[in-house]
Amino acid sequence: MASIGIVGGGVLGMTLALRLREKGHDVSIIEGASAPGGLASSQTIGGYTWDRFYHVILASDTQLRALLDELGFGDRLRWATTKTGFYVDGALYSLSSSLDFLAFPPLSLVDKARLAATIVYASRVRNWRRLESIPVTDWLRALSGSRTFERIWLPLLKSKLGENYRITSASFIWAIIARMYAARRSGLKREQFGYVDGGYDPVMAAFREHLAARDVELLCGSPVSDVRDSGDGAVVTLANGETHAFDSVVLTIPSSRIPALCPDLTEAESERLQRVVYQGVICASVLLRNPLADYYVTNITDAAIPFTGVIEMTALVDRERFGGNSLVYLPRYLVQGDAYWHATDADIERDFTAALEAMYPNFHRRDILAFRVARARDVLAISTLDYSDRALPPLSTSLPSVFIVNSAQIASGTLNLNETVGLANSQAAALLHLMTAREEAPAHA
Numbered sequence: 001m002a003s004i005g006i007v008g009g010g011v012l013g014m015t016l017a018l019r020l021r022e023k024g025h026d027v028s029i030i031e032g033a034s035a036p037g038g039l040a041s042s043q044t045i046g047g048y049t050w051d052r053f054y055h056v057i058l059a060s061d062t063q064l065r066a067l068l069d070e071l072g073f074g075d076r077l078r079w080a081t082t083k084t085g086f087y088v089d090g091a092l093y094s095l096s097s098s099l100d101f102l103a104f105p106p107l108s109l110v111d112k113a114r115l116a117a118t119i120v121y122a123s124r125v126r127n128w129r130r131l132e133s134i135p136v137t138d139w140l141r142a143l144s145g146s147r148t149f150e151r152i153w154l155p156l157l158k159s160k161l162g163e164n165y166r167i168t169s170a171s172f173i174w175a176i177i178a179r180m181y182a183a184r185r186s187g188l189k190r191e192q193f194g195y196v197d198g199g200y201d202p203v204m205a206a207f208r209e210h211l212a213a214r215d216v217e218l219l220c221g222s223p224v225s226d227v228r229d230s231g232d233g234a235v236v237t238l239a240n241g242e243t244h245a246f247d248s249v250v251l252t253i254p255s256s257r258i259p260a261l262c263p264d265l266t267e268a269e270s271e272r273l274q275r276v277v278y279q280g281v282i283c284a285s286v287l288l289r290n291p292l293a294d295y296y297v298t299n300i301t302d303a304a305i306p307f308t309g310v311i312e313m314t315a316l317v318d319r320e321r322f323g324g325n326s327l328v329y330l331p332r333y334l335v336q337g338d339a340y341w342h343a344t345d346a347d348i349e350r351d352f353t354a355a356l357e358a359m360y361p362n363f364h365r366r367d368i369l370a371f372r373v374a375r376a377r378d379v380l381a382i383s384t385l386d387y388s389d390r391a392l393p394p395l396s397t398s399l400p401s402v403f404i405v406n407s408a409q410i411a412s413g414t415l416n417l418n419e420t421v422g423l424a425n426s427q428a429a430a431l432l433h434l435m436t437a438r439e440e441a442p443a444h445a
Contacts, residue, residue, distance in 0.1 A: 001023075001024045001025045001026060002025050002026070002246075002247040002248055002435060003025070003026040003027075003028075003233075003245075003246045003247045003248075004020055004025050004026065004027050004028070004246055004247065004248050004249070004250060005027075005028050005030055005234065005236050005244060005246040005248070005249045005250070006020075006027065006028065006029050006030065006249075006250045006252060007030050007224050007227065007236065007249060007250065007251045007252060007253055007261075008029075008030075008031065008038070008251065008252035008253045008406075009029045009030070009031030009033070009035075009036030009037070009038065009218070009220065010036070010037065010038025010039060010040065010252065010420075011037070011038060011039070011040050011207075011417055011420050011421065011424075012038075012252045012405065012406070012407060012420045012421075012423065012424050013029055013031070013036065013038075013250075013252040013424075014029065014036055014037075014207055014208075014211065015067065015420070015421050015424035015425065015428075016250065016252065016405055016424040016427065016428050016431075017029050017211060017216050018210070018211060018214070018216070019424065019425060019428035019429075020428055020431070020432070021211070021214050021215070021216050022214075023428075023432055026215075026217075027216045027217070028216070028217035028218075028219055028244065028246070029211070029216065029217070029218050029219065029220075030219045030220075030224055030236060030238070030244070031218070031219070031220045031221075032220075032221070032222060032223030032224070032239075033220065033221075034220055034221055035204075035208070035220055036204070036207075036208060036218060036220065037200075037204040039052075039053050039376060039379070040053075040055065040200045040203070040204060040417065041200075041204065042199060042200060042201035042204070043285070043372060043374065045285050045287050045327070045370045045372050046287040046322075046325070046369045046370035047323075048287070048321070048322050048323070048327075049199070049201050050199045050201070050285075050313070050321075050322075050327060051199045051200050051201070052283070052285070052374040053281070053283050053329070053331075053374060053376070054283070054311045054313060054329040054331070055195070055200065055416075055417060056193045056194070056195065056316070057077065057193065057194035057195060057196070057417075057418075058179070058180075058193065058194070058418070059079075059192070059194070060179075060418075061416075061417070061418035062418070063418050063419075063421040063422035063425060064417050064418040064421050065077070065418075066421075067421050068196065068203065070210075071203060071206045071207055071210055072206060073196055073202075073203055073206070076196050076197040076198065077194050077195070077196060077197075078194060078195055078196075078197050078317075078318075079192055079193070079194045080192065080193065080194075080316050081192045082096075082192070082193055082295070082296035082297075082315055082316055083096035083294055083295045083296065083315070084096050084295055084296070084297050084298070084299070085293060085295030085297070085298035085299070085310070086104070086298065086299050086301075087298055087299070087300045087301070087302055087305070087310075087359060088106050088151070088152075088155075088300075088301045088302060089106065089302070090302065090358075091105075092293065092298070092359065092360075093105070093106075094295070095299075096295075101116070106151055106152070107147075107148060107151065107152070108147075110145075111144075111145060111147055111148045111151075114143070114144045114145045114148055115144050115148050115152065117143070118140065118143040118144045118148075119177055121143060122143075122173065122174050122177040122178070123177055123178060123181035125174055125178075128171050128174055128175070128178075128412050129171075129388065131169060131170040131171040131174050132169045132170075132171050132383065132385065132386055132387050132388055132389075133169065133385065133386055134169060134170040135166075135168070135169065135170070135385065136157065136165065136168045136169055136170045136172055136173055137149070137154070137157070137165065137166070138170075139170035139173075140153045140157075140170070140173065141153075151301070152301065153173075155300075155301030155302075155303065156299060156301060157173075158303070159300060159301070159308035159309070159333065160279070160308060160333050161279060161333070161335075161382065162279070162333065162334060162335040162338065163335060164277060164279060164335055164382055164384075167277065167382070167384050167385060168382055168383060168384060168385075169383050169384060169385045169386070169387060171383045171387070171411075171412075172382065172383040172414075175383070175412065175413050175414040176414050178413075179413065179414055179416070193296065193316055195316055195317055198321075219238075219244070222238040222239050222240040222242065223238065223239050224236055224237070224238055224239070224253075224261060225237050225238060225239045225261070226261060226263075227249055227251065227261050227262050227402060228262075228264060228399075229264065229399035229400060229401045229402055230245070230401070233245055233246055233247045233248070233401050234246050234247075234248060234249040234399070234401040234402055236249055246401075247401065248401045248402070248403060248431075248435060249401060249402050249403070250403045250404070250405050250431065251402065251403070251404050251405070251406065252405050252406050253406060254276075254278060254378035254381075254406060254407075254408070255273040255274070255276040255278075255381070255391075255393050255404075255406060255408045256273070256274060256276060256278060256378055257378070258270075258273050258393075258404065259273055259274065262397070262399065262402060264399060265397060265398060265399065266398050269397060269398060272390070272391060272393070272394075273393060275384070275390055275391035276381050276391050276393065276408045277381070277382045277384055277391075278336065278377070278378040278379065278380065278381055278382070279333050279334070279335065279379060279380040279382055280333070280334050280335075280336065280341070280375070280376055280377040280378060280379055281331050281332065281333050281334065281375070281376050281379050281380075282331070282332045282334060282340065282341075282343075282348065282373060282374075282375050283329055283330070283331045283332070283373070283374045283375075283376075284307070284329070284330040284331075284348060284349070284352050284371060284372070284373050284374075285327065285328070285329055285370075285371075285372045285373075285374065286327070286328045286329075286330060286352075286356075286368060286370070286371050287322065287325055287326070287327055287328075287368070287369040287370040287371075288325060288326040288327075288328060288363075288367045288368060288369065289325055289326075289367045289369060290326060290362070290363075290367055291312065291314065291315070291319075291326045292310065292312055292326070292328060292356070292359075292360050292363060293310075293312065293315075293360065294312075294315055295310070295312060295315060296311065296312060296313075296315040296316050297309060297310070297311055298310040298311075298312075304355075304358075305355045305358075305359065306332060306351045306352060306355050307330040307331060307332045307352055307355065308331055308332055308333050309330075309331055310328060310329075310330060310359075311328065311329040311330075311331070312326065312327075312328050313326075313327040313328065313329060314326040314327050314328075325369060330352050330356075333380075336377070341375075341377075345371075345373045348373050349371045349373075352371075353365050353368065353371075379415070380415050381407060381408035381410070381415070383411070387411060388411050391408075392408070392409060392411055393406060393408050393409055395409075395427060395430055395431070395434065396434060400438065403431060403434070405423070405424070405427040405431070407419075407420060407423065409423060409427070410423055
């Protein structure tokens with residue numbers, strides 16, 4: 001059996017390692033952080049341990065739920081019916097029911113009808129590839145009308161994508177709508193979301209133990225600085241000078257970082273990898289004495305607000321998990337060149353706190369018990385125009401022993417843990433096929 005090194009220890013790398021190990025291969029995970037987990041890692045805030053970034057589970061998340069069952073967490077899923085808020089023109093509205101939608105002041109009845117029709121139509125689209133050649137702005141404007149586009153869609157696109165909305169295809173918004181409708185098709189007719197009791201901290205701990213018990217090696221604490229094909233395998237060099245040799249290496253890191261680690265890739269390969277445009281996020285976690293509202297998600301179209309949404313986790317998770325307090329996430333999605341990446345934690349706390357005071361009359365800054373900031377630079381690979389043809393990273397490279405499996409290969413979905421686990425499962429099977437074909441090639445030459 002082959003020895004396989006996996007560069008990157010997020011949920012993708014961990015799941016891929018598990019599937020390859022199940023087929024008898026010797027697998028090592030190489031992770032620059034002190035422990036694997038990636039975007040599913042946790043933090044302590046105000047004495048409570050919870051996820052650094054917000055996550056939610058849908059009933060339709062079959063791949064993720066199967067993994068949770070495998071790790072012994074199937075009976076720790078909790079479900080709740082939630083509400084949705086919308087902040088527009090300096091006012092907060094509920095959009096949690098059909099009646100709320102009909103009463104929504106920013107849009108006329110005709111606008112609302114076109115918006116609803118857009119969502120229903122998008123949920124029924126099956127040929128998503130054709131949407132990759134259509135700008136998201138053109139598609140939404142044609143379906144929803146100019147007023148609804150300018151009042152609702154455009155502010156939402158800007159909040160999520162910044163100026164990258166100009167190069168984004170219609171498949172981006174289709175994937176978001178399709179995910180939400182998949183949950184309804186699976187039997188949840190109301191807005192019901194799930195979470196793991198205790199968050200992902202115990203899940204990641206159990207996952208690490210699960211891998212260790214199967215002799216998957218974890219090499220953590222030093223990032224990879226170089227990956228080369230040696231002619232009869234691959235050699236990985238770490239920043240601390242260590243080298244590790246494998247029969248094959250799989251890179252699960254963002255596409256934008258691969259050319260620097262693999263200087264022997266062809267110019268064409270490097271150019272394709274650099275075409276993947278990533279959106280990053282600064283996400284504040286705020287522990288509050290009192291709830292802000294009773295909405296799990298509040299969408300924001302007001303450009304004066306410095307964060308792009310409010311996710312009140314304790315509208316989903318029992319507040320007793322946090323001693324009766326409320327946990328809120330305030331994400332701000334950023335393009336790579338945004339100056340706000342240079343903001344200090346103190347700057348972010350000042351700006352975000354002032355915005356909360358503007359949005360919620362009952363909020364006082366003295367309600368803040370703890371405020372923490374997490375940053376992730378390369379999070380979401382944007383569905384740019386003609387993405388599958390121009391930018392989607394291939395599994396194989398020109399280096400026979402070096403492969404790529406990363407979230408930029410999620411072309412027909414949106415980034416979430418279910419898609420990540422599903423990608424690991426499918427690409428593990430594809431990898432095994434390629435490796436077997438490579439081993440058998442000399443016998444048929």
